[in-house]
Amino acid sequence: MAPPGPAGAHPTSTEPLSRSIFRKFLLMLCSLLTSLYVFYCLAERCQTLSGPVVGLSGGGEEAGTPSPGVLAGGPRELAVWPAAAQRKRLLQLQQWRSRRPPAPRSDGEEAAWEEETPGLAGAPGGSGAGSSVAEAPPGTLALLLDEGSKQLPQAIIIGVKKGGTRALLEFLRVHPDVRAVGAEPHFFDRSYDKGLAWYRDLMPRTLDGQITMEKTPSYFVTREAPARISAMSKDTKLIVVVRDPVTRAISDYTQTLSKRPDIPTFESLTFKNRTTGVIDTSWSAIQIGIYAKHLEHWLRHFPIGQMLFVSGERLISDPAGELGRVQDFLGLKRIITDKHFYFNKTKGFPCLKKAEGSSKPHCLGKTKGRTHPEIDREVVQRLRAFYRPFNLKFYQMTGHDFGWDG
Numbered sequence: 001m002a003p004p005g006p007a008g009a010h011p012t013s014t015e016p017l018s019r020s021i022f023r024k025f026l027l028m029l030c031s032l033l034t035s036l037y038v039f040y041c042l043a044e045r046c047q048t049l050s051g052p053v054v055g056l057s058g059g060g061e062e063a064g065t066p067s068p069g070v071l072a073g074g075p076r077e078l079a080v081w082p083a084a085a086q087r088k089r090l091l092q093l094q095q096w097r098s099r100r101p102p103a104p105r106s107d108g109e110e111a112a113w114e115e116e117t118p119g120l121a122g123a124p125g126g127s128g129a130g131s132s133v134a135e136a137p138p139g140t141l142a143l144l145l146d147e148g149s150k151q152l153p154q155a156i157i158i159g160v161k162k163g164g165t166r167a168l169l170e171f172l173r174v175h176p177d178v179r180a181v182g183a184e185p186h187f188f189d190r191s192y193d194k195g196l197a198w199y200r201d202l203m204p205r206t207l208d209g210q211i212t213m214e215k216t217p218s219y220f221v222t223r224e225a226p227a228r229i230s231a232m233s234k235d236t237k238l239i240v241v242v243r244d245p246v247t248r249a250i251s252d253y254t255q256t257l258s259k260r261p262d263i264p265t266f267e268s269l270t271f272k273n274r275t276t277g278v279i280d281t282s283w284s285a286i287q288i289g290i291y292a293k294h295l296e297h298w299l300r301h302f303p304i305g306q307m308l309f310v311s312g313e314r315l316i317s318d319p320a321g322e323l324g325r326v327q328d329f330l331g332l333k334r335i336i337t338d339k340h341f342y343f344n345k346t347k348g349f350p351c352l353k354k355a356e357g358s359s360k361p362h363c364l365g366k367t368k369g370r371t372h373p374e375i376d377r378e379v380v381q382r383l384r385a386f387y388r389p390f391n392l393k394f395y396q397m398t399g400h401d402f403g404w405d406g
């Protein structure tokens, strides 16, 4: 029996035949469209099309923003794409991922944008790599694509603590040829016994031409770090973000104070004896700022030309300028420019302009750019006098006057 027609319509004897033709036509149309889509993909143009989501949240709607649908084909289909197309796709996804803010940590702080040493400033302990590396989630995209391989870092931001290392790494991650571990691995200071294979496994996957990076600011003041990094590769490029040692010390203290409000005042910790005015150089907040001394250890293992010194102050006043130097040093095309930054008046710092994944601007978390406590002016002056000779030596060694001494 012929199926009933639409309400009010009179069925005719020719209807089953026309339906069958119509179905065949639909089938052919679908096949044609599928074939066109495959050709379209092969011609590297399907990144503008949407497709099924493959387990990634977010994704932007702007032109050039890779949406989750980019991964529609999955690893098998990608395997038949030309290598250049795969690379391009991965790069776009990486860009999209690197601009997304990390998932908030359970304690309310941002994971990949913030990790600091708990306890008194510079004290050992706290989060090591094994549990805390927040490449969030580690190498997901490359794993999904089954592409690339994990490499030991070719460049490391080795310091200094509170210098602006997080800002530098997050800005650098905008570059499509930079892939970095989100959190601090602390391999060369705390986890060296775990071995290089363990360290490499923390790294995100990279493709040819991409640089693997990490940042652990405590390396700069770790005696064993220079020899250990040199043993990994004597070609490793080293980046040090330095900041006026007095402000750095106060910043370090401010961080500790935020976690342990009951600690003694900055002024009392600064001196062994306030009356005699002898500075307590065993206090890590003070010790870290004697840059010339720490640098001597590094220069026994690395030529100065393999180290880049970034001004923490200029990273705030002219982020694009400092990023230009860093990109040159790393042999990268200057992709990160003025266009990527804007100054956020509320935050008081430069931030990244809209992220592709969210079309919202990105500033560093609330634990970067804390308000420092007011420190006794006389103490500040004494500290300035203390650091001056070390600073001058540092300027000499690096061939760069950072302007901390008037």
Ligand SMILES: Nc1ncnc2c1ncn2[C@@H]1O[C@H](COP(=O)(O)OS(=O)(=O)O)[C@@H](OP(=O)(O)O)[C@H]1O
Residues within 6 Å of the ligand: 115, 116, 117, 160, 161, 162, 163, 164, 165, 166, 167, 217, 250, 251, 252, 254, 312, 315, 316, 349, 350, 351, 363, 364, 367, 368, 369, 370
């Ligand atoms: N763009 C931008 N946004 C926010 N903060 C910025 C930025 N650039 C540099 N800084 C300065 O970075 C200081 C923190 O340095 P680090 O990231 O090296 O700290 S840490 O060692 O990883 O804890 C942090 O120090 P405090 O101001 O004392 O909090 C900032 O002054």
